[in-house]
Every structure is written in C-alpha cells, then in structure tokens.
Amino acid sequence: MDETIRQGFFADRTKLNLEDYLIFDYYFESTINPEQAAAHLCQEQSTAQWKRVGVDEDLRQRFGAKVIELFVERELDKPSYPQLVPSDLKSYGCRVKIAHPHGNFGPKLPNLLSAACGEGTFFSKGISVIKLFDIEFPDSFLRHFEGPQFGIEGLRDILDVHDRPLFFGVIKPNIGLSPEPFAELAYQGWLGGLDIAKDDEMLGDVEWSSLQERAKLLGRARLKSEKETGQKKIYLANITDEVDRLIDLHDIAVAGGANALLVNGMTTGLSAVRMLRKHAQVPLVGHLPFIAAFTRAPYLGVHSKLITKLQRLVGFDVIIMPGFGERMKTPENEVLLNIQECFKPLGHLKKALPVPAGSQWAGSTPALYEKLKTIDFGIVPGRGVFQHPMGPKAGAASLRQAWEAFQNRLTLEAYSRDHPELKAAIEAFDK
Amino acid sequence: MDETIRQGFFADRTKLNLEDYLIFDYYFESTINPEQAAAHLCQEQSTAQWKRVGVDEDLRQRFGAKVIELFVERELDKPSYPQLVPSDLKSYGCRVKIAHPHGNFGPKLPNLLSAACGEGTFFSKGISVIKLFDIEFPDSFLRHFEGPQFGIEGLRDILDVHDRPLFFGVIKPNIGLSPEPFAELAYQGWLGGLDIAKDDEMLGDVEWSSLQERAKLLGRARLKSEKETGQKKIYLANITDEVDRLIDLHDIAVAGGANALLVNGMTTGLSAVRMLRKHAQVPLVGHLPFIAAFTRAPYLGVHSKLITKLQRLVGFDVIIMPGFGERMKTPENEVLLNIQECFKPLGHLKKALPVPAGSQWAGSTPALYEKLKTIDFGIVPGRGVFQHPMGPKAGAASLRQAWEAFQNRLTLEAYSRDHPELKAAIEAFDK
Numbered sequence: 001m002d003e004t005i006r007q008g009f010f011a012d013r014t015k016l017n018l019e020d021y022l023i024f025d026y027y028f029e030s031t032i033n034p035e036q037a038a039a040h041l042c043q044e045q046s047t048a049q050w051k052r053v054g055v056d057e058d059l060r061q062r063f064g065a066k067v068i069e070l071f072v073e074r075e076l077d078k079p080s081y082p083q084l085v086p087s088d089l090k091s092y093g094c095r096v097k098i099a100h101p102h103g104n105f106g107p108k109l110p111n112l113l114s115a116a117c118g119e120g121t122f123f124s125k126g127i128s129v130i131k132l133f134d135i136e137f138p139d140s141f142l143r144h145f146e147g148p149q150f151g152i153e154g155l156r157d158i159l160d161v162h163d164r165p166l167f168f169g170v171i172k173p174n175i176g177l178s179p180e181p182f183a184e185l186a187y188q189g190w191l192g193g194l195d196i197a198k199d200d201e202m203l204g205d206v207e208w209s210s211l212q213e214r215a216k217l218l219g220r221a222r223l224k225s226e227k228e229t230g231q232k233k234i235y236l237a238n239i240t241d242e243v244d245r246l247i248d249l250h251d252i253a254v255a256g257g258a259n260a261l262l263v264n265g266m267t268t269g270l271s272a273v274r275m276l277r278k279h280a281q282v283p284l285v286g287h288l289p290f291i292a293a294f295t296r297a298p299y300l301g302v303h304s305k306l307i308t309k310l311q312r313l314v315g316f317d318v319i320i321m322p323g324f325g326e327r328m329k330t331p332e333n334e335v336l337l338n339i340q341e342c343f344k345p346l347g348h349l350k351k352a353l354p355v356p357a358g359s360q361w362a363g364s365t366p367a368l369y370e371k372l373k374t375i376d377f378g379i380v381p382g383r384g385v386f387q388h389p390m391g392p393k394a395g396a397a398s399l400r401q402a403w404e405a406f407q408n409r410l411t412l413e414a415y416s417r418d419h420p421e422l423k424a425a426i427e428a429f430d431k
Numbered sequence: 432m433d434e435t436i437r438q439g440f441f442a443d444r445t446k447l448n449l450e451d452y453l454i455f456d457y458y459f460e461s462t463i464n465p466e467q468a469a470a471h472l473c474q475e476q477s478t479a480q481w482k483r484v485g486v487d488e489d490l491r492q493r494f495g496a497k498v499i500e501l502f503v504e505r506e507l508d509k510p511s512y513p514q515l516v517p518s519d520l521k522s523y524g525c526r527v528k529i530a531h532p533h534g535n536f537g538p539k540l541p542n543l544l545s546a547a548c549g550e551g552t553f554f555s556k557g558i559s560v561i562k563l564f565d566i567e568f569p570d571s572f573l574r575h576f577e578g579p580q581f582g583i584e585g586l587r588d589i590l591d592v593h594d595r596p597l598f599f600g601v602i603k604p605n606i607g608l609s610p611e612p613f614a615e616l617a618y619q620g621w622l623g624g625l626d627i628a629k630d631d632e633m634l635g636d637v638e639w640s641s642l643q644e645r646a647k648l649l650g651r652a653r654l655k656s657e658k659e660t661g662q663k664k665i666y667l668a669n670i671t672d673e674v675d676r677l678i679d680l681h682d683i684a685v686a687g688g689a690n691a692l693l694v695n696g697m698t699t700g701l702s703a704v705r706m707l708r709k710h711a712q713v714p715l716v717g718h719l720p721f722i723a724a725f726t727r728a729p730y731l732g733v734h735s736k737l738i739t740k741l742q743r744l745v746g747f748d749v750i751i752m753p754g755f756g757e758r759m760k761t762p763e764n765e766v767l768l769n770i771q772e773c774f775k776p777l778g779h780l781k782k783a784l785p786v787p788a789g790s791q792w793a794g795s796t797p798a799l800y801e802k803l804k805t806i807d808f809g810i811v812p813g814r815g816v817f818q819h820p821m822g823p824k825a826g827a828a829s830l831r832q833a834w835e836a837f838q839n840r841l842t843l844e845a846y847s848r849d850h851p852e853l854k855a856a857i858e859a860f861d862k
Contacts, residue, residue, distance in 0.1 A: 046633070049603035049814050052616065053822045059607035084727065084760060104606055104633065110671050110698035111635045118632065118695070118720030122727065123759055123789065129727075172480035175535055176490035185483065201549065202477070202535065204542045240541050243674055244706040264549070267541035269700020275675040289549030293732040294725035296515065296553065296560075301724040301732075328554055329515060358554065383480050391484045 006035070008050065008058065009042040011066035011099060021099035023068070023136035024116050027299060028096065029079055031089045032126030038067045038096050041127065045120030046104060063104055069097035080299045085128040093299075107144035109271045109314065117302055133303045137313075142347030146274070148317040150283045151350025152376050155317055158259065158283070159195050159232045165365055165375050167195045167399045168236070168355060169392075170382035174200030179209050183217035185392050189385055190225035190233045192396025192421075197222075198236035200382070201264055201287040201320075205241055205249060212252050219257010236285055238262040243272040247279050254281055260318075266290040266307070270314045277315030286316035288357070296329070304334060308341040312352045320380060323356025324371065339372065355380050361429035362402035362422055363412055389424050398425035437466070439481065439489065440473040442497035442530060452530035454499070454567035455547050458730060459527065460510055462520040463557030469498045469527050472558065476551030477535060494535055500528035511730045516559040524730075538575035540702045540745065548733055564734045568744075573778030576705075579748040581714045582781025583807050586748055589690065589714070590626050590663045596796055596806050598626045598830045599667070599786060600823075601813035605631030610640050614648035616823050620816055621656035621664045623827025623852075628653075629667035631813070632695055632718040632751075636672055636680060643683050650688010667716055669693040674703040678710050685712055691749075697721040697738070701745045708746030717747035719788070727760070735765060739772040743783045751811060754787025755802065770803065786811050792860035793833035793853055794843055820855050829856035 030037035042065040050059040074093040079085050105111035117132055124130070148154075156162050169189045171182060186197035197218070205211035218235045226233050237258035239249040246268065253261055260283040265273045267290050277284060295304035304321070311319050321338050322328040328335075335356055342354040354377050356368065361384030368377060381399070388395030401422040405415030412430075416423035461468035473496035481490040505524040510516050536542035548563055555561070579585075587593050600620045602613060617628035628649070636642035649666045657664050668689035670680040677699065684692055691714040696704045698721050708715060726735035735752070742750050752769050753759040759766075766787055773785040785808050787799065792815030799808060812830070819826030832853040836846030843861075847854035 047604060047606050048631070049605065049818050050607070052604060052608075052612070053818060053820065059604050063607040081728065084729070103638070105635050106637055108635065108673050110673065110695060111633075113698040114632060114671060114695045114720040117724050118698075119718075119723075119788075120633070122723035123753065125758055128760070173478060173483060173490050174480065175478050176481070176494035177483075181483070200479070201545060202542075202551070204536050204539065206537055207534070240545060242539050242541065242705060243700060243702045244709075264541060264545045267544040267549075267700075268702055269674060269698075271674040271699055272703065274673060278675075287550075289545040290725075292553035293548050294721075297512065297728045297731055298515070300728055322554065327556055329559070357550075387480055387484060389484065 005039045008060040008064055009039040009066055011068055013068040013099070016066070016068070016099055019138045019140040020101055020103060021138065022102050022141060024098045024100055024132060025134040025136070026096050026098070026130055026132055027073070027093065028127045028130040029076065029091045029093050029299065030126050031079070031085065031091055031128055034070060034072055034092045034094045037124070037126040038070050038094070040125045041096070041121065042067060042098055044124045045115055045118065046100065063101060065098050065100040067096060068099045071095055079128045081129050091128060102141050107141055109274060109310070129300045131299050131301055131303060132306060134306055137347065139347050142349065145313050145349065146277050146315050147312060147346070147349030148315055148352050149277065149280060150317045152353045154350070155283050155353055159234065161195060163375065164403060165369065166353065166378040167193060167396070168378045168380035169194040169197050169385040169396060170200050170380060171197055172200070172382045172386035174203055174382065177209070179214040179217045182209065182214065183221040185386060186218050186235065187221035187225055188392040189396045190222065191229060192393035193400040194385065194396045196234040196236050196260065198380070199238035199262060201238060201240070201262065201289060203238050205239070211237060211239065211249055212256060215253045215256025215258045222257060234260045236260040236262050240264045240268060243268055243275070246272055246276050250276060250279060258282070260285055262287055264289040265311055265314070265316065270310055273316065274314040283317040284315055285318040285320065286311045287320045288322060292322070305337040305341050308338045309346070312342060312346065312349060316352055318353045318355055318378065320355040320357050323358040325358050328358040339377070343376070353378055360384050362398040362425045363430055365399060365403050366406035369406065384425070384429050388421070389428050390421060394421040394424065397421040436470045439491035439495055440470040440497055442499055444499040444530070447497070447499070447530055450569045450571040451532055451534060452569065453533050453572060455529045455531055455563060456565040456567070457527050457529070457561055457563055458504070458524065459558045459561040460507065460522045460524050460730065461557050462510070462516065462522055462559055465501060465503055465523045465525045468555070468557040469501050469525070471556045472527070472551065473498060473529055475555045476546055476549065477531065494532060496529050496531040498527060499530050502526055510559045512560050522559060533572050538572055540705060540741070560731045562730050562732055562734060563737060565737055568778065570778050573780065576744050576780065577708050577746050578743060578777070578780030579746055579783050580708065580711060581748045583784045585781070586714050586784055590665065592626060594806065595834060596800065597784065597809040598624060598827070599809045599811040600625040600628050600816040600827060601631050601811060602628055603631070603813045603817035605634055605813065608640065610645040610648045613640065613645065614652045616817060617649050617666065618652035618656055619823040620827045621653065622660060623824035624831040625664070625816065625827045627665040627667050627691065629811070630669035630693060632669060632671070632693065632720060634669050636670070642668060642670065642680055643687060646684045646687025646689045653688060665691045667691040667693050671695040671699060674699055677703055677707050681707060681710060689713070691716055693718055695720040696742055696745070696747065701741055704747065705745040711746070714748035715746055716749040716751065717742045718751045719753060723753070736768040736772050739769045740777070743773060743777065743780060747783055749784045749786055749809065751786040751788050754789040756789050759789040770808070774807070784809055791815050793829040793856045794861055796830060796834045797837035800837065815856070815860050819852070820859050821852060825852040825855065828852040
C-alpha cells in the first residue's frame with residue numbers, strides 16, 4: 001500500500017483524543033488487500049481529496065477518518081453475496097474500527113448517518129459487502145442529545161407500577177373501526193388489566209378515525225377505567241405522519257387524552273423524532289417498520305442493535321422491537337443485544353424500556369422474564385388480548401393471571417384451573 | 432388454505448376500483464404454500480384481525496389488502512439467504528402484486544412505508560426473505576403530492592442550457608476547507624465550464640464552514656463567474672441537517688446566494704424533503720446516502736428504482752444516484768431502471784434530472800450519452816475536476832471539451848491534441 005495513504009488513514013488509538021471521534025465498527029468483505037480496503041473506506045467517508053492542486057497541505061490530520069483496529073476474521077473462497085460481485089473472488093471477511101472526527105459534521109443525526117452509512121461506506125473500492133455493527137459515542141457528542149425524557153422509571157411513575165413487567169395491548173381490529181367501538185375495546189382491555197392500550201403502528205390520523213376524535217374518546221375511556229380499577233392507565237396514540245404534522249398531532253392527541261405517543265421512527269426519520277422529543281409532554285414510543293429492510297441481512301446494511309441505540313439517542317422512552325420466536329426471524333442473540341442497548345450506560349441518557357414483540361399472549365410474560373431476568377420490559381400482544389375467545393377484558397385478565405401464576409411458582413395449567421380467562425388463553429394461543 | 436382467508440385476501444383485479452388502491456409488487460420466498468404466504472402478507476399489512484370477538488363483521492372488504500397476482504418464479508432447494516432460516520427448507524421464489532387500500536392511511540409517506548415495508552412485510556409467516564420492487568400509484572393518491580417544482584425544464588431554464596447534459600462538480604477537498612478557499616475553487620470550476628458547483632454530500636453547516644458564510648462567499652463567486660463567462664451558474668449548497676433546521680437553512684442558503692439545495696433524503700427522511708418542497712424557492716437535489724443499505728441485497732429490502740420514484744414524489748428536481756461502473760456495485764440494468772424512474776409518466780409530476788454518479792471525469796459525458804441516448808442527465812465528477820493536474824478551471828474545461836469532441840464526432844484523443852486540459856484529463860483519469 002502507498003505509504004502516504006497509510007500515514008493519513010491509520011492511527012494509533014492511544015495517540016488520538018477520543019473525545020473528538022466517533023468509533024464506527026464495521027464488518028466488511030474485501031476482494032483486495034484488507035489494509036488498502038480499510039484505507040479507502042476512511043478516505044471515501046471523510047477527506048476523499050485532502051489537498052488542493054498546487055497547494056502544500058494535508059487536511060487528513062484533523063478531518064480524516066482513521067483505522068484504529070483491523071483484523072481478518074475469516075477468509076472466504078467467494079463473497080457472502082455472490083449475486084453482487086463475481087463469485088469466484090477470494091474474499092477477506094474483516095472487522096474494522098474507524099475513528100471518525102465528529103467535528104466533520106457535528107451532533108446531527110442525518111449527517112452522522114451520511115458519514116457512517118453513506119456513499120463512502122457502501123461504494124468503497126474493493127469492498128463487496130459491508131455492515132455497520134456499532135457506533136461508540138464520546139460524551140462530547142452525547143451531551144448534545146436529550147435521550148429519553150421519562151425513561152423506564154418515569155414511565156413506571158406515570159403508571160405507578162414498579163414491581164412487574166408492563167402490559168401493553170395493541171387494540172384490534174387494528175384497522176377499520178371508528179373511534180367509538182375502538183374506545184370500547186380499549187376500555188375493556190384496561191378494565192381487564194392492561195397498563196397501556198395502544199394504536200396499531202398502521203393506524204394513523206385517518207378520515208374514518210381522526211386522531212382528534214380517537215384521542216378524545218380513548219382519553220375519556222382511560223379516565224373511566226382508571227376510576228373503576230383504581231389503577232393508572234396509558235392510551236398510546238400513534239401519531240406517525242408527515243414530519244410537518246408531528247408537533248400538531250402531538251398537541252391534538254395530548255389535548256384529547258393520549259398520555260403517550262407512538263412514532264414509526266425509521267419511516268418519519270429519526271431526526272423528526274428528535275424534533276418531537278424537544279416538544280413532547282408525554283413518553284414517546286418507537287415502533288419497528290422499515291428497520292428489517294436494512295438490518296436483516298447478516299453481512300450487509302446496519303446492525304439492529306445500533307438502530308435501537310439511535311432510537312434511544314433521539315429520545316424514545318420505549319422501543320418496540322422484534323422479539324423472540326420463529327415469526328420474528330431474528331436470532332435470539334440479536335434480540336438480546338437489542339434489549340441490552342436499552343439499558344447500557346450511554347452518557348447521561350436515561351434507559352429505555354424494551355418491548356420485544358411478536359405473536360404474544362399471556363404465557364409470553366413469564367417466558368420473557370425467564371430469558372431476561374429483569375422486570376424491565378413490556379409485552380405487547382394484539383390478538384392475544386383482543387381475539388381472546390371471552391373478549392378483550394378477559395384477554396387482558398389472562399396476562400395478569402399468567403404473571404400471578406409465575407409469581408406464585410405455579411404452572412399456567414395449574415393456575416388456570418380456577419382462572420377461566422387464563423384457561424381459555426392457553427387453549428386459544430399456546431401453540 | 433382456509434377458504435375464509437382466501438375470500439378475504441384474494442381479489443379479481445377487474446372487480447376492484449383501482450383508484451382506491453396502491454399496487455405493491457414484491458418478490459418473496461416462502462417455505463410454506465405460496466398462496467397461504469401471500470394471504471398472510473396481506474393480513475399482516477392491513478386487517479390483521481378483521482372482526483371483534485362476538486360481533487358479526489368483516490372489515491376486510493374495505494380495509495383488507497388483496498392479492499391480485501401471484502406466481503411462482505422459481506423453486507429453490509434452499510432459501511436465498513440460508514443464514515436467515517434453516518438452510519434445508521425447499522423454498523418458492525414468488526412474485527406477488529397486492530392491492531392495498533390507500534384509505535387505510537392516506538397520502539402520507541411515513542404511513543405508506545409502514546404499510547409497504549413494515550412489520551407486516553418483513554415478519555410475515557412463512558416468508559423468509561422479501562423485497563419490495565415497486566409501488567403503482569393511482570392519480571387519486573398522486574394528486575396529493577407536489578413532485579418536482581422545477582423539473583428538468585425548469586432547471587434548464589435557470590441555466591439557460593437546453594442542448595446538452597449538465598455539468599455538476601463536487602468541490603474538493605470536500606471536507607476541511609474554510610469558505611474562502613472553498614469559494615475560490617468553485618469560482619475556478621465555474622470559469623472553466625461547470626454549470627453547477629456543489630457541496631459534497633458530507634459537508635453540512637459546520638463550525639469551520641458555516642452555511643451562512645459559505646453561501647455568501649459562493650453566491651458572490653457565482654455572480655462574478657456569471658458576469659465573466661456570460662453563462663448562468665448554480666451553487667448547490669448542502670443543507671442536510673436535523674429536520675427542524677431545514678427550513679431555516681433553506682432561507683439562510685438562498686439569502687446568501689445558493690440557488691439550488693442538496694439534501695440526503697434517506698437520512699433526513701423523505702417526509703422532511705416533502706416539507707421542504709412546500710417551502711422551497713430553488714431546485715432540490717437528492718443524494719444517495721443510506722439507500723444502498725436496504726436496496727443492494729438482491730432478494731431483501733426495497734428496490735432502488737422505487738426509492739428514486741419516491742424521491743421524485745416528494746419533490747426532488749434532481750436525483751443523484753449510483754451510476755455505471757465497477758465502483759458503484761450496481762448492475763447496469765438497475766442503473767437504467769433508476770434513470771427511467773426520473774422520466775416515466777407519474778400523474779401530474781414533472782420529470783426529475785438523473786445524475787448517475789461514481790468516479791467520473793471528462794470522458795464520462797460521451798460514455799453516458801451513448802448508453803442513455805438522451806441529453807437529459809448530469810454528470811458529477813469530484814476529483815475529475817478538482818484534482819485535475821492543471822487545477823479546477825482546467826478540470827471543468829476538460830468536461831466541456833470532451834463533449835465538444837463527441838459532438839464533432841472526434842475521438843477524445845484526436846480532440847485532445849490541441850486541448851491540453853482534455854489531454855491532461857485523459858492522462859490522469861482515463862483508467
């Protein structure tokens with residue numbers, strides 16, 4: 001490799017002021033010398049050209065991205081995605097850490113993503129596939145971000161529930177009901193024991209169910225259920241919409257009686273969530289549309305755990321994510337990494353509540369607790385509550401009963417003998 | 432398959448009012464019966480549960496997504512991404528068209544993406560991988576979108592150039608120069624023959640080069656170059672930033688003298704671009720960061736041509752996209768499909784100018800013309816202008832000369848004999 005290139009784009013980590021750098025962690029496969037490929041990667045994502053013609057200068061020292069760690073993880077007879085490059089090329093599967101000077105763009109998410117997953121990343125010479133696994137943030141960068149406003153503790157305070165997982169329920173039928181019957185379903189769910197009744201991520205502000213009307217009716221139903229149960233409740237309204245409506249829809253929903261708001265962050269853009277966070281009076285909940293499109297391929301795109309980290313960074317208090325089980329097509333280890341991202345130390349940022357989703361029912365709570373060994377999670381059944389054969393009130397009751405059984409060290413079967421709601425749930429949903 | 436499911440989620444296209452539907456076109460691989468997989472796909476992306484317990488209703492007729500076309504394209508001994516599912520499963524590679532009622536969410540991009548590429552798509556039962564290839568929009572949906580404000584003709588009017596491709600140049604060094612030397616480079620580029628000098632997609636509003644100062648100095652240099660050349664010029668400023676700053680940055684840049692604006696649309700979110708479009712006084716140019724992350728895998732994610740279509744839908748006048756050549760890792764046919772998306776009839780929407788990017792120089796213009804057989808494109812060299820051995824003015828001149836050679840039916844070599852700028856370009860960049 002050209003020695004000038006090496007000097008400009010490789011650095012000794014101990015000689016850098018790490019407060020000035022983000023660390024990008026990639027897996028890539030190169031069909032050329034890995035060091036050369038890694039240097040190209042740095043060049044393309046920062047100072048592609050570092051001097052003017054005829055001027056003696058080198059902008060790389062301050063502005064160049066720099067390789068601080070590189071190793072060949074495996075050698076491959078052919079690339080992992082032979083559809084993308086000639087399949088007979090010997091490839092090196094490499095792990096690289098790059099120190100990228102954040103002063104190149106500042107504490108701004110769209111610009112961060114442009115640097116970390118832009119043209120420089122995906123179109124770098126000699127690299128056939130690449131996946132961004134992680135970004136490490138120094139405090140100098142993190143302090144510009146608000147993060148969750150409420151966090152797990154703030155959310156628990158609103159509900160006054162501190163000793164168990166939280167019970168979300170997706171009101172179903174999710175699409176097509178007018179606000180009145182929809183509110184009745186939520187009401188039944190709350191009476192039965194839901195903490196949080198939520199709009200489906202597909203249900204927005206629509207002509208046949210305006211957010212204004214829906215928030216008003218569900219807000220009213222929420223207060224009624226609080227009075228009758230003596231428990232605090234949350235109506236989680238989905239305000240996902242064009243970004244120039246998010247602030248207005250926040251105000252409309254909160255005025256109506258929603259006390260938490262759902263946004264499909266990757267479809268609005270995470271920057272819009274950050275904007276909303278600055279204005280928000282209630283907890284914000286992130287949902288998962290679009291994320292699988294760029295996280296699912298094992299060696300291409302972005303790792304989902306980083307998206308969870310970014311969702312926390314922009315201020316989601318709760319992150320609904322793909323959970324365990326075949327339908328969610330997410331390796332168990334990846335689910336666990338995503339859950340950990342909600343809890344990990346991250347500067348001054350509060351923790352977010354993870355809600356691993358996917359075809360849940362009463363039995364999911366104990367099962368999740370067994371895996372996670374913490375009560376700091378939510379479950380979010382839809383049909384498991386609202387298609388319960390005895391109706392949504394019974395569906396919600398079955399969630400509580402399953403947790404009671406677990407606390408009393410009884411099997412669900414044993415506890416279901418004098419709890420018909422749980423019994424019916426086992427019969428309908430335990431597959 | 433259960434006959435109730437078939438009735439609810441399959442339809443005869445001729446019996447639907449197609450103005451009420453978007454058509455989603457997917458490739459998927461199923462490890463179960465393809466009809467059943469397609470029905471699940473409809474169910475999960477629309478009326479996951481279509482009736483309340485104990486109520487005789489069926490919300491699917493109006494709100495359900497419906498399969499209108501399905502065929503098995505190929506049978507596979509194992510899934511295309513054996514890393515994702517057990518690799519010994521026989522799979523069906525299927526193409527499906529789904530009519531999705533747009534009244535479920537309305538003419539809103541985040542909600543459209545949630546429906547077309549959300550949990551229902553990527554977590555549908557029995558489907559191992561899935562890629563969204565296209566969305567067809569009826570006029571009833573399109574009429575809510577503004578599309579390009581200027582389009583190709585409007586952009587040509589600003590420059591008063593109607594008879595050739597447009598010459599963009601990415602000012603380099605892209606990162607690290609203060610506005611004064613940066614403006615000088617742009618000025619030289621314009622003098623040499625650039626139509627449009629642009630900020631790199633990585634250069635935003637930063638402390639060492641504030642957009643305000645940069646726009647002022649480059650605006651001034653632009654006017655000076657216009658006076659000296661007698662030609663109209665554009666300074667294309669990159670305003671990519673947090674979405675709540677886009678409108679302000681538009682105003683700052685335009686007040687300073689930028690007369691077109693660049694946004695990395697997938698990192699701000701396309702909805703933010705739509706917001707900006709409503710306010711914009713100048714052409715908007717889209718750049719490609721992040722798009723490869725979810726378009727590059729052959730059978731997973733979203734096809735890039737659809738992202739080009741969506742970029743046009745939200746109002747980009749110019750779309751910079753991966754072009755031809757090895758470095759851009761994009762099959763030639765895919766580049767062509769993306770270019771066609773800029774031109775295709777799309778309701779009342781104007782055409783956008785395609786700018787296929789990637790390691791370009793003087794020779795790229797004739798080469799692109801030969802492929803496209805139209806002058807309605809731009810080229811966008813960076814180093815091909817600003818690392819030209821004789822400097823940026825000569826680099827820009829070499830672009831013009833190569834096009835002149837082509838128009839005069841001369842080889843670049845022949846024409847370069849009395850055009851030293853072209854000669855030097857050939858020596859430096861023709862690899």
